[in-house]
Amino acid sequence: MGEIMNWTDVKSDLEEQGYVASDALAMALYLSITLERPLLLEGAAGVGKTQIAKTLADMRQTNLIRLQCYEGLDASAAIYEWNYQRQLLSIRAAADSQQQDDIEEKIFSEKYLLRRPLLEAIQQEVAPVLLIDEIDRADEEFEAYLLEILSDFQISIPELGTVNAVTKPLVVLTANGARDLSDALRRRCIYSFVDYPDRTTELAILKKRQPELNARLAEQIVGFVQALRKEELEKKPGVAETLDWAAAIAGLGLRDLSDDPATLQASLVCLLKTQSDQATVPTEVAQRLVGKAA
Numbered sequence: 001m002g003e004i005m006n007w008t009d010v011k012s013d014l015e016e017q018g019y020v021a022s023d024a025l026a027m028a029l030y031l032s033i034t035l036e037r038p039l040l041l042e043g044a045a046g047v048g049k050t051q052i053a054k055t056l057a058d059m060r061q062t063n064l065i066r067l068q069c070y071e072g073l074d075a076s077a078a079i080y081e082w083n084y085q086r087q088l089l090s091i092r093a094a095a096d097s098q099q100q101d102d103i104e105e106k107i108f109s110e111k112y113l114l115r116r117p118l119l120e121a122i123q124q125e126v127a128p129v130l131l132i133d134e135i136d137r138a139d140e141e142f143e144a145y146l147l148e149i150l151s152d153f154q155i156s157i158p159e160l161g162t163v164n165a166v167t168k169p170l171v172v173l174t175a176n177g178a179r180d181l182s183d184a185l186r187r188r189c190i191y192s193f194v195d196y197p198d199r200t201t202e203l204a205i206l207k208k209r210q211p212e213l214n215a216r217l218a219e220q221i222v223g224f225v226q227a228l229r230k231e232e233l234e235k236k237p238g239v240a241e242t243l244d245w246a247a248a249i250a251g252l253g254l255r256d257l258s259d260d261p262a263t264l265q266a267s268l269v270c271l272l273k274t275q276s277d278q279a280t281v282p283t284e285v286a287q288r289l290v291g292k293a294a
Contacts, residue, residue, distance in 0.1 A: 043194035046238015223293030
């Protein structure tokens with residue numbers, strides 16, 4: 001990735017990696033990089049929030065370190081913990097050899113430290129991309145602790161002291177709306193809402209990812225998915241599902257979505273991921289959507 005001069009450079013760099021971003025998202029990412037502030041991305045599942053972090057890591061040719069959040073996430077899983085089994089073995093070995101001097105100091109050294117994503121991210125020689133995925137699934141208590149780390153980029157380990165950042169990671173947080181995030185976290189971040197792409201953007205994404213696809217068929221696929229999202233579904237298909245379905249359609253040998261209704265219907269397992277949604281789109285509905293996609 002070359003020197004970033006303005007936000008349009010970010011947009012073009014993303015496109016070179018196959019990620020077609022809106023102007024608003026490209027600007028948010030540009031400001032996040034230049035101001036060294038975390039980037040908070042909100043939006044429905046499947047709109048490409050996680051992919052932006054992966055693409056950013058590829059652009060900067062650096063490591064992607066991912067922390068997947070969940071209810072009950074605590075410091076031992078996110079920051080560090082001690083290798084208790086190895087410590088216990090060392091204590092037993094010292095007892096057997098009657099060499100117990102300074103054993104406590106030895107077992108609480110970096111040799112016995114298990115680095116989890118947050119600690120790992122601040123100890124990289126080259127600044128990584130730190131993806132904190134689905135932060136809204138973690139508890140509010142963990143969110144507050146995370147704020148402290150993002151403020152100073154240092155971690156206190158009682159047995160070792162304060163660990164300062166070797167490099168400052170580029171932080172991307174994603175949220176799907178599972179709960180409201182704190183005002184304090186929002187204030188610290190550059191914010192962008194990532195929506196489902198419009199027809200033009202989604203077609204551009206498909207052409208970038210699957211350039212060998214027939215142009216007419218690509219337009220039908222995107223038109224069908226765009227129409228499908230307007231149906232009453234539990235889970236609307238995201239961009240990843242569009243790409244999977246396009247690959248399936250091509251692999252099945254369909255040259256036009258109206259060629260084989262039975263095959264088309266069977267292929268919708270790539271787009272409809274719940275029993276309820278599959279029941280909502282029977283053959284007659286699918287064929288109506290094919291008509292809209294033409």
